[in-house]
Amino acid sequence: MSEDLVGRLGERLRTIAAIGADPEGGNTRLAYTEPERAAHDQFIAWAEADGARCETDRAGNTVAVYREGEPYFLLGSHLDTVVRGGAYDGVAGVLGGMEAARLTGDRVSAGVRVVVFAGEEGARFGRPNLGSAAAAGLLDEQSAERLRDAHGTGLAAAAAELGFEPVAMEPWIGEEILCFFELHIEQGRQLEAGSARIGLVDAIAGSVRLRFDLVGRADHSGATPMPMRSDALAAASELILAAEEVGRGYRSTVATVGRIEVHPNNVTTVPGEVKLWMDIRDIDADLQRQAAATVFERARALAKARDVGISGEVVSDQAPVVLEAWPRMIAHRECAKRGLTYQILPSGAGHDAAIVARRAPSTMFFIPCVDGLSHSPREQASVEDIAAAVELMGAVMVEAQKSVAGAVG
């Protein structure tokens, strides 16, 4: 493994981690904010120094053309984060993509581009993969219009402030892409548990996000006897437990309520209103749909039993995706060749690769992260593992090129 490669990756990880460094720890580069753009600018500076031509589309995705021509290999990930996120989520895939593009150089005759997708994390607007969805033609105006951040700012307004217009963009992800490669930290503990250095991802779980509004009555906590109450938070608690039960009921389903808002949120007032956000994921599309339907059913029954108004809506709905087999087959031959321990596994987290996969062959390589920790300042991964994945990615590109030589001409 080249010392240069390891050194440069380490240094660049630190440079990106200094952008949007949060005083409380970690990085805060939320979707469609100045810190996210500053990270893209740093990417452009590095790519241009490599001789790549850079373009930013109307959704704020930045593409560096390392090798002109179509069809082309696309590599990359994202540089936005959640609030106080880690230094590796997304960053590893962007830096790794640049390195793989440098590494392969003239060994591939197809085009090579590196992309930084905008707004991958759903942390700000409740919906993930905004940039890649726009580039794939999967961001419709109607659903985009409903997206608001915690301050009530809409996606369109936030993007316009930075000079972007995601929904008006002409999609560009299509059949010119030979394969999209996304390198990413696992964000789980399977690789660590199995002592594998590389994860070859075969499927990416989908995610349905639901929002429920529960309306009861805000009464005085001392003057209102129990039978006369309409407690929105007590009802919400039952709904949260119902989601947990639904998640446990299916083999591969996970269901989480990670955010609630209580009004008036006062010690001496029966909670009158609660908003809650639920995330249901599965690698099986039918089970995912069924789990969401069951939660809605339980919410209806609960509203009746507790005399609380409950309305629910689907904020976003992403189906699970099975990734193309051929890049993974090449990868596992290459892993065996270089004695790299690997494991084939599904991704429980969503990624831009799941979006690109609807339009073009896509593959994901995972590297382990310490204790599975992610979306946290304590997120930690090994630079040597990123470098090993870069070399693997490069080798797979060269091999893939041979098998698609006819298409490349």
Ligand SMILES: [Zn+2]
């Ligand atoms: Zn990520």
